[in-house]
Amino acid sequence: MSPALRIAVAGKGGAGKTTLSATLSRLVARQGRSVLVIDGDSNPNVAVALGISRTAAAAIDPLPMGLVSRRLDGAALNDPVATVVDRFGARGPDGVAVVHMAMPAHADEGCLCSSHATVSAILADAEHQGDSVTLVDFEASPEHFSRGTTRHVDALLLVAEPYYRSLETARRMGELAAELPIKQVVVVANKLRSPDDLAAMEEFFANHNMVVAGRVPWSDAVLDADKAGTPLIDYDPDGPVVAAVAALLERLTRPDSAAA
Numbered sequence: 073m074s075p076a077l078r079i080a081v082a083g084k085g086g087a088g089k090t091t092l093s094a095t096l097s098r099l100v101a102r103q104g105r106s107v108l109v110i111d112g113d114s115n116p117n118v119a120v121a122l123g124i125s126r127t128a129a130a131a132i133d134p135l136p137m138g139l140v141s142r143r144l145d146g147a148a149l150n151d152p153v154a155t156v157v158d159r160f161g162a163r164g165p166d167g168v169a170v171v172h173m174a175m176p177a178h179a180d181e182g183c184l185c186s187s188h189a190t191v192s193a194i195l196a197d198a199e200h201q202g203d204s205v206t207l208v209d210f211e212a213s214p215e216h217f218s219r220g221t222t223r224h225v226d227a228l229l230l231v232a233e234p235y236y237r238s239l240e241t242a243r244r245m246g247e248l249a250a251e252l253p254i255k256q257v258v259v260v261a262n263k264l265r266s267p268d269d270l271a272a273m274e275e276f277f278a279n280h281n282m283v284v285a286g287r288v289p290w291s292d293a294v295l296d297a298d299k300a301g302t303p304l305i306d307y308d309p310d311g312p313v314v315a316a317v318a319a320l321l322e323r324l325t326r327p328d329s330a331a332a
């Protein structure tokens with residue numbers, strides 16, 4: 073049995089977090105592991121990206137308040153993760169389960185404290201579920217760092233595109249992550265159009281002592297798959313982006329992995 077693996081995906085808006093989360097979760101589910109994807113974006117869309125129909129995705133209710141109790145060592149779920157997923161989640165291709173962290177139904181609804189506490193508790197409990205992979209696709213805001221929602225993950229993937237503001241966002245998030253007990257904090261370089269793009273990103277992150285563990289090329293197939301409303305892994309299964317995500321997964325799950 074493989075140890076539980078908890079992955080958070082963060083980075084600047086539009087960097088490719090959801091595309092990579094959807095592809096990674098489908099690939100790892102095909103290895104026979106039980107996979108839960110938490111859509112940590114209050115404008116959720118990873119369910120559709122990984123192949124759940126729009127109608128079924130629209131029917132996923134956000135996780136309600138009251139699923140956790142405060143304990144001395146932090147928030148803890150009242151029920152097993154599997155029960156929460158069965159009640160509030162949906163299942164997609166390859167058996168990937170999806171839950172939605174939060175989705176404001178009204179303006180002026182207030183803060184998302186309780187949603188962050190719930191996700192934090194799910195991640196903490198997931199540590200004890202061998203053979204499982206729990207992946208959180210976060211929104212671009214770094215709020216999950218200040219709230220410590222990311223505290224209980226084993227790997228944090230900072231997705232960046234080859235332009236300065238995106239690199240700088242990943243660098244800043246890396247700094248925040250260093251204050252949390254996360255074993256692997258790595259960069260995924262996405263939308264690479266040339267060797268120069270990769271070289272510039274490698275140099276930038278090396279200067280900040282950050283490891284680039286994933287190298288994902290630009291591919292028009294990603295945009296075409298979006299237009300067709302088909303998950304990339306089904307639209308272009310043998311294409312370069314799926315291959316690059318598979319290589320990243322291999323690196324993350326290597327027994328001796330520090331992803332470096």
Ligand SMILES: Nc1ncnc2c1ncn2[C@@H]1O[C@H](COP(=O)(O)OP(=O)(O)OP(=O)(O)O)[C@@H](O)[C@H]1O
Pocket residue numbers: 083084085086087088089090091092113210211212262263264288289290291292294295298313
């Ligand atoms: N490797 C790639 N090649 C070409 N286009 C890509 C690639 N990766 C992502 N994209 C495109 O970039 C856009 C943003 O992707 P995605 O929604 O996955 O980003 P995100 O980081 O989740 O965005 P948000 O911050 O809004 O959640 C989409 O149009 C997607 O098709």
Ligand SMILES: [Mg+2]
Pocket residue numbers: 089090091113209210211
């Ligand atoms: Mg997204």
